[in-house]
Amino acid sequence: MLLNKRLIVGVCGGIASYKAIELVSRLQQAGALVDVIMTDHAQEFIRPLTFATVSQRPVYHNLWEPSGQAAELHIALAEQAELLAIVPATANTLAKLAHGIADNMLTAVALATKAPLLLAPAMYKGMYEHAATQVNLSILRERGASIVEPEVGHLASGAIGVGRLPELSVLMGAISMIVGRKGDLAGRRVVVTAGGTQEPIDPVRYVGNRSSGKMGYALATVARDRGAHVTLISGPVALEVPYGIELCKVETAIQMRDAVGSAITDADVLVMNAAVADFRPIAPASRKIKKNETRGSGEQGEFSLYLTRNPDILAELANADYEGSVKRLRRLIRVGFAAETHDVITHAQAKMAAKRLDLLVANDVSRLDSGFGTDTNKVYLFHANGDMEDLPVMPKIDVATAIWDRVVSLLS
Ligand code: CTP
Numbered sequence: 001m002l003l004n005k006r007l008i009v010g011v012c013g014g015i016a017s018y019k020a021i022e023l024v025s026r027l028q029q030a031g032a033l034v035d036v037i038m039t040d041h042a043q044e045f046i047r048p049l050t051f052a053t054v055s056q057r058p059v060y061h062n063l064w065e066p067s068g069q070a071a072e073l074h075i076a077l078a079e080q081a082e083l084l085a086i087v088p089a090t091a092n093t094l095a096k097l098a099h100g101i102a103d104n105m106l107t108a109v110a111l112a113t114k115a116p117l118l119l120a121p122a123m124y125k126g127m128y129e130h131a132a133t134q135v136n137l138s139i140l141r142e143r144g145a146s147i148v149e150p151e152v153g154h155l156a157s158g159a160i161g162v163g164r165l166p167e168l169s170v171l172m173g174a175i176s177m178i179v180g181r182k183g184d185l186a187g188r189r190v191v192v193t194a195g196g197t198q199e200p201i202d203p204v205r206y207v208g209n210r211s212s213g214k215m216g217y218a219l220a221t222v223a224r225d226r227g228a229h230v231t232l233i234s235g236p237v238a239l240e241v242p243y244g245i246e247l248c249k250v251e252t253a254i255q256m257r258d259a260v261g262s263a264i265t266d267a268d269v270l271v272m273n274a275a276v277a278d279f280r281p282i283a284p285a286s287r288k289i290k291k292n293e294t295r296g297s298g299e300q301g302e303f304s305l306y307l308t309r310n311p312d313i314l315a316e317l318a319n320a321d322y323e324g325s326v327k328r329l330r331r332l333i334r335v336g337f338a339a340e341t342h343d344v345i346t347h348a349q350a351k352m353a354a355k356r357l358d359l360l361v362a363n364d365v366s367r368l369d370s371g372f373g374t375d376t377n378k379v380y381l382f383h384a385n386g387d388m389e390d391l392p393v394m395p396k397i398d399v400a401t402a403i404w405d406r407v408v409s410l411l412s
Contacts, residue, residue, distance in 0.1 A: 003031035010086040013041020016122035016165035025054040078112035088122035098136035125161030173243030186227030193274035195235030202285035210372040211275035213237030218400040253310035279307035318356040
């Protein structure tokens, strides 16, 4: 997504400036062309050579160098940039930006560029909370800048409070999202479900499955980076919440059905990636079940659990009445998944027809390189016209890209 994108990373003089080194390195590895502009104070913390080494490009800092080239260059940089990200943004630079002061290379480029502006403030909590900084941030926000809020944590002063630069994954997420704002899913609302549901047996135990949520989170991230507004309805998973995505956490299939029902009213696409439990215990116990109090616990210690069918969310959506009501708002593209251990193609074709899907993604979860918990996936894509595509083993993020490519064609 960031391949060949022209990005400027502005670095101000704060202790968090060392974290910008890793950020620039990650952006460079993602294929972006990163021009770093440092303020004088940033150079008190880090040498320009460090950034030049990780960006593999020259680093800019002196607007006033005698040849006059920098003065010309700041216009060229400003015009070419697809994003200006200031990481970290100090209170001093925020104040200058809010008031149009352009007294160094960074603030001059910020004033000259039409590229989107991303600000990641990081400073001592007192400076961040000060009314002057807050007013400056609101001015900048109103003018269209995106602000990645600082986190609460240990600050360089030893205090604990708000002011820490967010984790690299958050900064990368924010940059990817802004750069992709005008992508081929711009203006689209998509709903992705991910993870497995947990059906309670008692307050301590549940019936669940092995879904890690990785494929669904990859789908949500890729859609975000192509400009979509993404609602991610997720069962319990151990994954970081992607930046800029509306997250709705659920536990059970019934909760997931309700969440999907409200999320799709104004959506263009539903991707049901979640491994929804097909059955749930009929009557979950309100207290922990003790092993010697269980029904049917005979001499062998058997324990019977009575299950009932959960609603099939996708099958319900295929219902004609529902289609009628949804069509009035917008046509909803429905994408389903089929996790199989055998006869993948036969089962997938049957599901495609039964659930009347626009696209079905089938995988063989018995393979080592595919399915639960892996970072790669090997899938077949089934289209409504009967076509089938057999994709090679790919990282889940690339599988997500392939799926959105097909959805974009369906949307157009
Ligand atoms: N699905 C759903 N609601 C359910 C079960 C599944 O919406 N209660 C969705 C899944 O999110 C997936 C698709 O239906 O997109 C296929 O799910 P899968 O469990 O593989 O298929 P089932 O129809 O449940 O069939 P089976 O369990 O017999 O394989």
